[in-house]
Amino acid sequence: MSPLVLITGAASGIGWALAEAYAARGYRLALVVRDRAKLLQVLAHARLPEDQFHIYEADVADGEAMQRVADACVSQQGLPDVVIANAGISRGVMIERPEDWRVIEQTWRTNVLGVAHTLGPFVAEMRKRGTGRLVGMSSVAGVRGLPGHAAYSSSKAACTALCESLRADLRGSDVRVTVIMPGYIDTPLTRGNPFPMPFLMQADDFARRAIRAIDRGQAFAVIPWQMAIAAWLLKWIPAAWLDRALATQPRKPRGD
Numbered sequence: 001m002s003p004l005v006l007i008t009g010a011a012s013g014i015g016w017a018l019a020e021a022y023a024a025r026g027y028r029l030a031l032v033v034r035d036r037a038k039l040l041q042v043l044a045h046a047r048l049p050e051d052q053f054h055i056y057e058a059d060v061a062d063g064e065a066m067q068r069v070a071d072a073c074v075s076q077q078g079l080p081d082v083v084i085a086n087a088g089i090s091r092g093v094m095i096e097r098p099e100d101w102r103v104i105e106q107t108w109r110t111n112v113l114g115v116a117h118t119l120g121p122f123v124a125e126m127r128k129r130g131t132g133r134l135v136g137m138s139s140v141a142g143v144r145g146l147p148g149h150a151a152y153s154s155s156k157a158a159c160t161a162l163c164e165s166l167r168a169d170l171r172g173s174d175v176r177v178t179v180i181m182p183g184y185i186d187t188p189l190t191r192g193n194p195f196p197m198p199f200l201m202q203a204d205d206f207a208r209r210a211i212r213a214i215d216r217g218q219a220f221a222v223i224p225w226q227m228a229i230a231a232w233l234l235k236w237i238p239a240a241w242l243d244r245a246l247a248t249q250p251r252k253p254r255g256d
């Protein structure tokens with residue numbers, strides 16, 4: 001039986017690029033999406049054999065729905081070899097505006113709880129089997145809190161920490177946890193960004209590199225590698241210098 005990968009947010013951007021790249025490697029796909037019709041449109045161009053994929057519909061913020069997805073996946077396709085918590089949202093916010101608090105909540109429910117809801121249901125079974133790959137799609141934007149990006153930066157910092165805790169919990173087994181920190185990848189999520197995006201990478205190129213890191217069971221992968229330098233600088237630059245450097249940068253737009 002060929003290996004199986006489960007990917008959330010599979011209907012666009014990085015999620016779909018990962019799905020295509022795994023399919024090309026002979027993996028079977030468990031594709032988790034909110035909107036089946038949107039994925040079917042994407043699949044119409046891909047011409048994957050029907051027995052190579054299965055579609056599950058759920059909102060990753062809904063823990064019970066994600067448990068049902070995991071149960072259905074195990075009974076219909078088997079226990080995945082790789083689970084990728086990829087679904088995420090990114091919107092600018094201003095903390096002083098009460099109408100933005102719901103955006104912060106929605107971002108955390110998707111980008112943090114969504115990761116726990118995606119990976120959690122598979123942990124015990126993978127531990128029992130003794131092998132597996134669990135992946136959290138974090139971001140370089142989670143290394144420090146960026147201006148206008150309180151919701152996203154805080155959610156990605158939490159995503160990284162959540163996955164690190166899980167990695168420590170699984171120490172001693174061959175179930176590896178990988179945190180992937182994309183820099184700027186050309187997807188619908190970044191296309192409206194009104195600021196420069198250094199080392200912008202195409203999603204298919206990103207997917208190939210991410211899969212290499214996942215195969216190796218790396219704890220962290222910053223992709224593209226040049227952004228690892230930016231991440232290191234972001235982490236260690238004194239607060240006053242960081243604030244000055246970012247003061248004139250255009251912000252991520254609020255709302256949709």
Ligand SMILES: NC(=O)c1ccc[n+]([C@@H]2O[C@H](COP(=O)([O-])OP(=O)(O)OC[C@H]3O[C@@H](n4cnc5c(N)ncnc54)[C@H](OP(=O)(O)O)[C@@H]3O)[C@@H](O)[C@H]2O)c1
Nearest residue numbers: 009012013014034059060086087088139182184185187189
């Ligand atoms: N692109 C970048 O430069 C970049 C950089 C750093 C990190 N990332 C991370 O990479 C991941 C993928 O982003 P992307 O760039 O590929 O963006 P994208 O094209 O907007 O894809 C995000 C996917 O997540 C899905 N999604 C959002 N909320 C969901 C929910 N509550 N339940 C289920 N699915 C949900 C979306 O589904 P719908 O199609 O239904 O909206 C969409 O398919 C995200 O976690 C993002 O934060 C991206």
